[in-house]
Amino acid sequence: MLVPMSHQSYSDAILRPESPEARILFPAPQDQFERFLFRQRPSEKVGPNTDQITLQGQDHANPQQDALVRLPGLRLSPSRVIVLQRWIGRVESVRRDRFVAVTTDATNPGNPPEESEFDLAEVSEGDRALVARGAVFYWCIGYHDSVGGQRERTSSLRFVRSPQLSEATLDRILEQADRMATFLQESD
């Protein structure tokens, strides 16, 4: 019989994933009865996407009513991104701290292309060197649901990096192009 989980045990469960305490906090799917840690307040509603933790010795007949605190959904609420809108952009000009780009709507291709100005600060540091006229980027707006179930609105600009081709690969690509050009331009 397990004793009620102390504060120390709770910390151990977090810090030592293999410990018995961890099994209580992060049970295998079949361990449904071990997922309630505290008695639930009567007014608290339990959502369908919420995991709960329990202790042995409590009333398991109706575990949802026994939970006092609902911990974040660990198994049913994985971190995820919901994409609402995507664009493909091309940089048209770059000023000191801003750049102008033409974006085409990848979510609704029926929408017209748009021109917009972006602050360079919106570009992640690792991508800033790529911001040049003609550079292509993907712009995405959506929601990020964290493991804890928190929702944030997000926007990300990611610049396309070109694969580094070896000289041999480059030669092979160009040779193929040359063969095609010769074939197409041959007169009969």
Add this chain to the structure above:
Amino acid sequence: MTDTPPDASQLEISVFGPGTGECVLVHIGDGDWIVVDSCIDRRTRRPVALDYLTSLKVDVASRVKLVVATHWHDDHIQGLADILFAAENAKFVNSAAYDFQQLLRLVALSNRVASPASATREYDRIAEVLDHRRRAGLKRETVGPMAALANRKILSLTQGDRSVGAEIIALSPSDAAYYLAKEELAAAFSAVKGGRRPVTQGPNQLSIVLWLKVGVLDVLLGADLEHTSEPTRGWLAITRSNERPTGRAGFFKVPHHGSQNADCTECWTELLSPDPIAVLTPHAPSRLPTPTDVKRICVRSSSAYSTSDHTSYGLPRRDNAVERTMRGMATNRRALAGQMGHVRLRCDAVSVDPRPVVQLSAGARQLHV
């Protein structure tokens, strides 16, 4: 605008442009058509040329004789491969200034390292269509690529059984433009190798200007050719050529969206009849034509038209969450295209009194000072 095809003896010039993109269709008599450049109708996601010809019940496979890429910029070439694929009897025409081998090298490299949706992707598909036809046993003389160069005849339909004779002659690029093209392709190659899309480098002196003789009528399609003080390039190379066709055109597709740097006085005085019908397609990204451009064109033509008004496009409506985030990220937003505007001219090509009829649809408008 009716969906009735033109009569066998009628010339039709249909100019399409939504604000970014251009396509010109010409009925050269007896049910035959040529396609000059292409753009996509966003509503149907198909080349506007195919939509329009289908609506007229034209048999694209047999009736389209030429598919011309005046130059390889994004706003002139999107959907051209689909048109070429559908137009089984058409010959593909490309600017002679662009070395085809260099162009295909650029295309091949672009496919490996650059992002999608560029003009190089379109050229890749064009090469695929041509390759397929050559492997099926068709000759290059039939399918192309045909290299258009100044004063080269690229189509002649003057057989006795036709009710209207038609000849199409390229007026550009000039020989001197070849070296510019080499530089342009080299710059594009370098951009693509660095993972970027090629961007316009300088004034366009490489695109194909076409002179059409259909029956008794002359037509000048100015593509994007720009003006330079250098007499061997741009418009001066055409106006000062002794080998160009004689006559004056009564219809003018105004070059390069009506821009000042494509305006050549000699073009209006030497190649065009007084007060010709002039049509342009706007280019919203570069805000062309400007009010000054419109004023200048209206002085030269009382029948000037634009396929669209690039100052009037509305931004699309999106989800509130998206809109709020966009406002925080992007400023000075503007839409670069509107409806697919259409200016259509039809007139009798065999009569001395052709009685041109101009019809406008979907945002096309007459230009006024």
